[in-house]
Amino acid sequence: MHRPVKTMLTGLSEDVWDIDDLRKTAVINNELLRLNVDIAALQETRLADSGILKEKDYTFYWQGKAPDEPRQHGVAFAVKNSLLSMVEPGSNGSERLLTLRLNTTTGPITLVSVYAPTLNATLETKDRFYENLTSVINSIPDKEQLILLGDFNARVGADNDSWPSCLGKFGVGKMNENGQRLLELCAFYNLCITNSYFQTKPQHKVSWRHPRSKHWHQLDLILVRRSAINCVLHVRSYHSADCDTDHSLVCCKIRLNPKRFYRSRKQGNPRIDVSKMSQPDLTQKFAEALEKELDATQTGDSAMGKWETLRNIMHCTALATFGKRTTKTHDWFEAKSSVMIPVIEAKRAALAEYKRSPSQRNLQILRATRSKAQQVARHCANEYWQQLSNDIQKAAISGNTRGMYDGIKKALGPTKSKTAPLKSSTGEIISDKQQQLGRWVEHYSDLYSRRNTVTSAALDAIECLPIMEELDAEPTVEELSKAVDKLASRKAPGSDGIPPDLLKQCKCSLLHPLHKVLCQCWKEGAVPQDMRDAKIVTLYKNKGERSDCNNYRGISLLSIVGKVFAKVILTRLQKLAERVYPESQCGFRAERSTVDMIFSLRQLQEKCREQQMPLYVSFIDLTKAFDLVSRDGLFKILHKIGCPPKLQSLIESFHTDMKGTVQFNGSCSEPFSISSGVKQGCVLAPTLFGIFFALLLKHAFGSATEGIYLRTRSDGKLFNLSRLKAKTKIRETLIRDMIFADDAAVVTHTQEELQSLMSRFSMACKDFGLTISLKKTNVLSQDTVTPPAITVDDYQLDVVHQFTYLGSTITDNLSLDAELDKRIGKAASTLARLTTRVWTNPRLTTATKMAVYNACVISTLLYGSETWTTYARQERRLNAFHLRGLRRILGITWQDKVSNFEVL
Structure with missing residues (x-):
């Protein structure tokens, strides 16, 4: 980024707009300049193929269908000419998705212009679109900033309680089917819908009016990673912008923060390494050392004296026997340390022997010990997750709610704590x-x-x-x-x-x-x-x-x-x-x-x-x-x-x-x-x-x-x-x-x-x-x-x-819709948090992943379901979420042409 200071101080604005033909680029140029927009994402351009057009103040990048296909859909970006030096256009795109990469001093930023299928589109069309969008998101490293802008044709509603990680407290209207699907995607990839995080006038929250009912809705959305939500300064609609389109301009102002410098945290008291306590030889060594120390030490007559003596001996002996806990290892490794440590030591010894004497025989021994270590690691990880899943299932069946959620918490792993003044x-x-x-x-x-x-x-x-x-x-x-x-x-x-x-x-x-x-x-x-x-x-x-x-x-x-x-x-x-x-x-x-x-x-x-x-x-x-x-x-x-x-x-x-x-x-x-x-x-x-x-x-x-x-x-x-x-x-x-x-x-x-x-x-x-x-x-x-x-x-x-x-x-009309919204939201969040720990873990088998899915995701989804009186449409919602979750875990896409019956 050649001009970082000016852009960082003035803020970066991205906007969502629809245009319908190339002749309007000059009009759009003037409107964007009047509103001081840096980058605009445009939808439904209806331009063929791909291309670049430079106007007086902005350069347009577009992607559409092939020239011989109907003029439908189409997405584009309009970038202020002063920012062209840091623009890297995406190499691949489609009539619904186009990427643009900015190289800034705070790191690269990827923008995606999105035009989603409407509510009436076929299920296959929606599946294809969300599969392509998922591929785009997966291709962007987690450490890079990501901004999705576009006409998502989805009403996400205002239910912050059900989707607290995706929605703010200032949403609009009620969620529809497309909205639920988008929120599930946001929960899985830790994305936030910025439109719902700012308290503005009602007319500044909506961007499209239904032609028959004349009701206003919020269909044009801007999404960022949850880690970057603090960089978003404001989001609102501008109905004054006029380019003969039925959608209003949605503007998001973002501040690019410099990278943080982290200070080392003060270390507390040394903690005993509990992972070694399952080894029988060490527990026997501890018992012998404890008995020896107690025999050689005089204890006081009072409870306080007896306890102080025993406490000090217990801690010192345990620290000497089991050692200090220096780094946090995988939970499955700690649980299976008695099995893992011997094979790791054997691998380390084989490596040392090969370095000392690099012969063909020692190389074969090293490869064999490495293979053995990987095999044992896979076995231990699967065994740990299977046992944890069984414990959660037993707790859920027996009505032990606390045990069930303790198990789910253990499966999800530690959460990152946020600090604030x-x-x-x-x-x-x-x-x-x-x-x-x-x-x-x-x-x-x-x-x-x-x-x-x-x-x-x-x-x-x-x-x-x-x-x-x-x-x-x-x-x-x-x-x-x-x-x-x-x-x-x-x-x-x-x-x-x-x-x-x-x-x-x-x-x-x-x-x-x-x-x-x-x-x-x-x-x-x-x-x-x-x-x-x-x-x-x-x-x-x-x-x-x-x-x-x-x-x-x-x-x-x-x-x-x-x-x-x-x-x-x-x-x-x-x-x-x-x-x-x-x-x-x-x-x-x-x-x-x-x-x-x-x-x-x-x-x-x-x-x-x-x-x-x-x-x-x-x-x-x-x-x-x-x-x-x-x-x-x-x-x-x-x-x-x-x-x-x-x-x-x-x-x-x-x-x-x-x-x-x-x-x-x-x-x-x-x-x-x-x-x-x-x-x-x-x-x-x-x-x-x-x-x-x-x-x-x-x-x-x-x-x-x-x-x-x-x-x-x-x-x-x-x-x-x-x-x-x-x-x-x-x-x-x-x-x-x-x-x-x-x-x-x-x-x-x-x-x-x-x-x-x-x-x-x-x-x-x-x-x-x-x-x-x-x-x-x-x-x-x-x-x-x-x-x-x-x-x-x-x-x-x-x-x-x-x-x-x-x-x-609990509702005053006995409807379960609000309850299902919250349960699906929580289940989607749980599904997302287990991605790296379980779903993409190469050590775990499909059977283990399914056991974790049933124990953690389904238990969260169906909490309290024995108290429900459901209708068929509500059961279809639950089943749709269930099948999408299974397809995501199993890696089944719409191109595979696998029926729901085969998935189950």
Whole structure:
């Protein structure tokens, strides 16, 4: 690029336009110059063959059909003459696709002028076009900037929730079939539709008006890679540009950023190499070294002294035995390291021998060891992915939603974290890394230091239950062993640096020393300090501004040994919880899942419509529910429901005098006190919150009669219909609240009853020190004449037509279309993220790829499908996505002429 500074400062503009013959190039030249356009993409030129035409200010490059074919379609570029020195026209093109390459100081940029088939085109024509477009995208290196401009003849809609990686929050209209296909392509190649990322006037979002309906639509789109979306400054339509075309000019202004210089990140504490822990000889070596060190070291009498000695010996011995983890290897390699490392060592030895003595025999040995290493690598990779797929499938079949998504997360691999400047508490932008760390400390210190209380009246109203003395019995080795077995492998360690894999792989040698520490903690009624403390890392919630600390979730990294001890306590705490849990609570309880709650709500909707009864649902959101639980109130509640003294003392010990540090950008803050809320990341937290919330609900609705009554007859015999008609054989069930952890939904038949229940719930929250998030609490009404007006603290709650409840979209008209949009969007994103790890991985067989596809993509697509009532057209949409996914994975194109039946 010979003139980089001027172009970079003024910005680069690309535009989408339709022209219909060569004589208009002079008119287009003047219009582009008037609007100060640098490069324009033109569609439906209807020019034959290919060529170049230079006007006064712009040069036109076009591509069309052969001269002897009908004058249809055609694409072109108009480039300002001052930029010709950096233009490299594409060597190949078609009447629908034309590429142009710019060589700039920031790197090469490829532009593609696109003219897609219309909605009424044949399926074969669409398949051929998208196959060609896919080939063009694949031919461009991922590191190069890519911009697609054109008339895509697709309505992508405005559903940012379903397609968050492709669509911004300012789309237009509803998605059609062509739009879904384009969005699937965008999800697969990480492309963004820039038209939807800028808030403009409605008339500046649309580019074409339907000749019959006179409705405006957005068909002309500009796509860029997601990594370059920050370079796009603005996108809008210009209806003033006049060249006798039915499409309006769409202009996108882009800033070319210089290449970044990366700084080395500060290294943290050395981490133990867990990949070697599956080797029996090393685990035996660790056991012998551990026993020797423990015999030679004097331990303290207190739990703290015993633990500090054991912790230091465990970490030092493990580091000496298994070594430091220096680089991150493939997950399948870590899982199969005991098989892979010997063949790699054999290959390395053969290479060294060949270099020492380069004979024909040594060359053959080297080739044989290389072949063996590749064979074993393929076998290990396939075995790993097959096992992971089976685990995901089993979790999905058994209703273990958490296990299913943990497996999918493992399959997708790590995600790249993005950073953004933070705002101070007064709204000022903070860009300095050290000041940002201080802002995080300020945020979490304020959040975890709020002293909420439970009123004495609320505590007095709780019924005292008999104390369960048997829960104070000293834990056994078997209990500790089961707790270790429940640990998840390859999780981040806490501040002590001890990973869960060390406890699991070396359980035989560590079980008895750990049991001694646990028993000492039980006697003292307290746990060591580092089992209380937390290292907090922040994760963006994927909604809201990145600069706002409230849009992040703090994840606490805790001591793994502390988690094991907490799991032992949890089995006893759950027996207390079952005393007070309402039937409507399905969160963190055995044999209950989110799908059960979704099914219940959908069934309630269908039965209300069947009986022609209105339905009112209030979806309640609590502000930082887990973080704002009153600890004093929680401990008093535990005593009320029969928690024995030692068990309560240990539970309190996990929370008392707790300290936290924030880890951000490779740095760690000074410790600060955490005095409110249940302990984030601790296995006790969900059950403790469940107990607290159960008593809150009882306080709110204990004497309430509002709700929905289900009346059933279930005691009649199959052929004895007279008994089914008996009025005395009716069973009545009240459905009022539907709870999953802190997600609450309240249901009634009338607006007055819903208002009464919401007022009761609001008062109970105040008595228990919790706060309702009024802006996030929504009301949905079904088959009602007018929208309900429900108020909480003089604030009228928003009435919505659809709501995402536990990951599934609930609508007031019972339509599944919105839910299918989101499921297809998420499945398309999952399909895209597995491209390099699975679909294009040469080590994996087709059978393995299909197993991963069924486990990850299909599980995501059909989440909650057992609750659906579908129509044939909706099933066709799902099937169409399924077949396109299979064809993409198998590499089957439209030219292969393979039927859908053969694909399946």
